[in-house]
Amino acid sequence: MDENNRRRVIYMDHAATSWPKPEQVLHAMQEALTSYGANPGRGSHTMAVQASRVIFQTRRNLAKLFGIRNPNDIAFTMNTTMALNMAIKGVLHSGDHVIVTSIEHNSVRRPLEYLKKHHGIEVTYLQSTTDGQLDVSELERSFQPHTKLVICSHSSNLLGTILPIAQIGKITHARDVLFLVDAAQSAGILPIDVEAMNIDLLAFPGHKGLLGPQGTGGLYISPEIDLEPLLQGGTGSRSEDIEQPSVRPDRYEAGTPNTVGIAGLNEGVKFILAESVDKIHTKEWTLTQRLMKGLESIPSIQLLGPACGEPRTGIVSFIAEGVDASEMAFRLDREYQIAVRSGMHCTPLAHETAGTLGSGAVRVSIGYFTTEEEIEAVITAVQAIIADYLR
Secondary structure, three states: OOHHHHHHOEEOEOOOOOOOOOHHHHHHHHHHHHHOOOOOOOOOOHHHHHHHHHHHHHHHHHHHHHOOOOHHHEEEEOOHHHHHHHHHHHHOOOOOEEEEEOOOOHHHHHHHHHHHHHHOOEEEEEOOOOOOOOOHHHHHHHOOOOEEEEEEEOEOOOOOOEOOHHHHHHHHHHOOOEEEEEOOOOOOOOOOOOOOOOOOEEEEEOOOOOOOOOOOEEEEEOOOOOOOOOOOOOOOOOOOOOOOOOOOOHHHOOOOOOHHHHHHHHHHHHHHHHHOHHHHHHHHHHHHHHHHHHHHOOOOEEEOOOOOOOOOOOEEEEEEOOEOHHHHHHHHHHHHOEEOEEEOOOOHHHHHHHOOOOOOEEEEEOOOOOOHHHHHHHHHHHHHHHHHHHO
């Protein structure tokens, strides 16, 4: 959208995709297209070398952000869903047991249910509280002799709950069980250190908190794990071999990468490193608290997730008595130019946990560029819509 539309639209759907992006993200993508739009790693000419250099720079900056020693342990993907599928299907085999929380996204649940049905894995879903909190003692009681993997969202995409991944990582590490973290709602927003938190596999998007474009994401794979590749094909290396090369990251990056998108992602990550994750989270948390207080003051509104003042990411979901969630989102968009998301949010597990499986919810999600004025506009608009139904 142009600048006029930016002023007109109040964008509150950052949990799906962050918008707008920093200007340098757009410039980097344009430069990649116009100056060195060649295949990285597929030739020794200047343009190919420049493309390879930018991709490595992005890998290195992501490694710095996530406390990863070797940048080559990061494999680029199209999104978090692809990264989660790579991790889940590359680790689990027939007879393995996996433990997962009851607030997971369909990107975790569906691959697990597929493997459960077709390959005989066993799945234990840990029941969270209605606001998404996890009793870690229940996790400890759920381990079995054949438990291979624990999967946990760092933050719920419905409830905004922040799970204690450092504590969970310590527990899984002590039992020699692999730990996969879904960082779809936390990468670039909450501190993540894969070594300090004992994270073996970290799936993350490029287009949300990392402020990059859609079509980007990645998977950190511990050097201790020999993950089976999801795809096989051209890598530009070891072309004479009939099998996928073992060297990283080529083993997990078959085919031509999204160089243009990765160039944009690089600038998004650089922006975050310069601003600091702590500063970003503090700003989003402050705005979230203001939004929650305003919505709580409106009759018939019920907020989901942790109570006001408790830790959470910039996600505020709510239901309004007597007002359909889809109708609320529609009116916010058409009458007030406020973009939110309603429905199941691709996480029926979390809705079942919260008790909203039958109704869905309205989700308002905040980003780093959200303003106080926009927060006030959302509160005023919801109040006006509710007032219409109470007359």
